[in-house]
Amino acid sequence: MPATGGAAHRANKTMTFALLLPAAAVLLGATVASAAPFDVPAARDSVTAAFEKDRSRLEALYMDLHAHPELGFQETRTAARLAKEMKALGLDVTEGVGGTGVVAVLRNGAGPTVLVRTELDALPMKEETGLPYASKVTAQWEGRETFVAHSCGHDMHMAAWVGAARALVAQKARWRGTVLFVAQPSEETVSGARAMIADRFFERFGKPDYGFALHVGPGLAGGVYYKPGVLSSNSDALELTFTGRGGHGSMPHATIDPVLMASRFVVDVQSIVSREKDPAAFGVVTIGAIQAGSAGNIIPETAQLKGTIRTYDAGVRQKILDGVTRVAKAQADMSAAPPPKLEFIPGGKAVVNDAALTATTADVFKQAFGSMAVEIPQPGSASEDYSEFILAGVPSVYFAIGSYTPETMKAAAGKPLPVNHSPMFAPAIQPTLQTGVTAMALAVMNVLPVEP
Numbered sequence: 334m335p336a337t338g339g340a341a342h343r344a345n346k347t348m349t350f351a352l353l354l355p356a357a358a359v360l361l362g363a364t365v366a367s368a369a370p371f372d373v374p375a376a377r378d379s380v381t382a383a384f385e386k387d388r389s390r391l392e393a394l395y396m397d398l399h400a401h402p403e404l405g406f407q408e409t410r411t412a413a414r415l416a417k418e419m420k421a422l423g424l425d426v427t428e429g430v431g432g433t434g435v436v437a438v439l440r441n442g443a444g445p446t447v448l449v450r451t452e453l454d455a456l457p458m459k460e461e462t463g464l465p466y467a468s469k470v471t472a473q474w475e476g477r478e479t480f481v482a483h484s485c486g487h488d489m490h491m492a493a494w495v496g497a498a499r500a501l502v503a504q505k506a507r508w509r510g511t512v513l514f515v516a517q518p519s520e521e522t523v524s525g526a527r528a529m530i531a532d533r534f535f536e537r538f539g540k541p542d543y544g545f546a547l548h549v550g551p552g553l554a555g556g557v558y559y560k561p562g563v564l565s566s567n568s569d570a571l572e573l574t575f576t577g578r579g580g581h582g583s584m585p586h587a588t589i590d591p592v593l594m595a596s597r598f599v600v601d602v603q604s605i606v607s608r609e610k611d612p613a614a615f616g617v618v619t620i621g622a623i624q625a626g627s628a629g630n631i632i633p634e635t636a637q638l639k640g641t642i643r644t645y646d647a648g649v650r651q652k653i654l655d656g657v658t659r660v661a662k663a664q665a666d667m668s669a670a671p672p673p674k675l676e677f678i679p680g681g682k683a684v685v686n687d688a689a690l691t692a693t694t695a696d697v698f699k700q701a702f703g704s705m706a707v708e709i710p711q712p713g714s715a716s717e718d719y720s721e722f723i724l725a726g727v728p729s730v731y732f733a734i735g736s737y738t739p740e741t742m743k744a745a746a747g748k749p750l751p752v753n754h755s756p757m758f759a760p761a762i763q764p765t766l767q768t769g770v771t772a773m774a775l776a777v778m779n780v781l782p783v784e785p
């Protein structure tokens with residue numbers, strides 16, 4: 334998922350949140366609120382002490398993962414490395430879940446079950462950071478050779494995931510329950526989470542009561558960024574072809590003009606956004622590509638359009654998809670043309686953080702990190718497939734951590750720093766890694782109290 338942390342730094346006071354939370358979130362609030370008091374500063378100091386012992390090991394793990402990135406569903410070395418780390422900790426490890434996915438179970442007595450998720454995959458691109466541990470790896474991707482780089486920061490998530498497991502093992506006296514550490518394949522193609530669920534994840538490992546995931550972004554290192562409700566968008570691609578009847582540009586009566594249909598569609602489709610959708614709800618339809626014709630005096634046979642649809646709310650999404658379908662068909666009907674060929678290609682579903690769980694987790698972050706715990710003012714426009722676990726019924730908090738030191742930010746002198754998916758994206762290992770470990774371990778311990 335690109336640029337969650339970037340969004341965290343772009344305050345937009347005009348944004349409003351017209352989010353209707355499911356009733357389950359409200360009911361959950363009572364459960365979370367009744368948990369035994371959690372001594373956050375004491376737990377933070379214990380986690381910090383555990384981290385200090387693991388610091389060099391985890392930094393070495395991060396640099397190793399960074400230097401050996403693998404593409405979606407090809408993450409065999411990465412998965413084996415994580416499995417080895419978790420087995421060494423004594424966790425019950427299952428490999429090959431949904432392809433290359435790893436599930437490591439940490440049991441510590443009776444209590445709720447918490448899911449902690451990382452991604453395994455890197456991106457088909459060349460790293461240009463010049464770091465001593467920069468990737469030089471190449472791999473096959475969609476039929477050709479490409480460079481591979483961890484330019485989204487999933488290597489940081491993996492190192493923090495292992496670090497959180499080590500901290501929780503070291504702190505077993507402070508919590509009770511079960512933690513399912515999940516390393517999923519191929520987040521960048523928004524298909525790895527679905528692959529694990531299709532491989533009977535819930536039937537085999539049980540339904541977690543809570544879930545947490547984090548993403549590194551270009552914010553201030555040491556910072557933790559959270560937001561209740563919608564965090565990322567639903568993303569759907571659309572591909573539309575109008576078919577007419579080609580002919581001479583001087584004889585339109587002998588043709589059916591697909592360029593006219595496409596042109597009307599581009600204009601009329603915006604009426605769904607402006608006239609049918611609730612104006613307070615977020616929704617975008619963009620037609621980014623039109624291809625038709627070859628010469629000014631030839632009416633072509635077909636016109637092809639490509640676009641993207643972004644929404645936060647499932648109901649708004651469906652309304653827009655239905656509207657696009659209707660408007661496309663209407664254009665063809667108006668021209669007495671055959672029905673258009675229309676395909677929606679689903680991308681990521683919106684990540685919607687559980688309101689009550691976010692509130693209690695935010696309280697822990699504020700106690701642990703003070704003013705470095707910051708509420709994100711608006712959702713990001715990126716998409717992310719952790720939403721598959723949420724939609725399957727795991728109330729969750731997906732939060733962000735920053736990655737640039739104050740020195741780096743000062744040196745940039747106001748110029749934008751590289752964001753996720755940039756070939757120059759280079760998180761500072763510290764305090765980024767320590768922040769990820771501490772935030773994740775505390776978020777988990779908070780929902781797994783030792784009953785008095």
Ligand SMILES: [Zn+2]
Pocket residue numbers: 334335485521753754
């Ligand atoms: Zn990404």
Ligand SMILES: [Zn+2]
Pocket residue numbers: 334335485486487520548
């Ligand atoms: Zn990502």
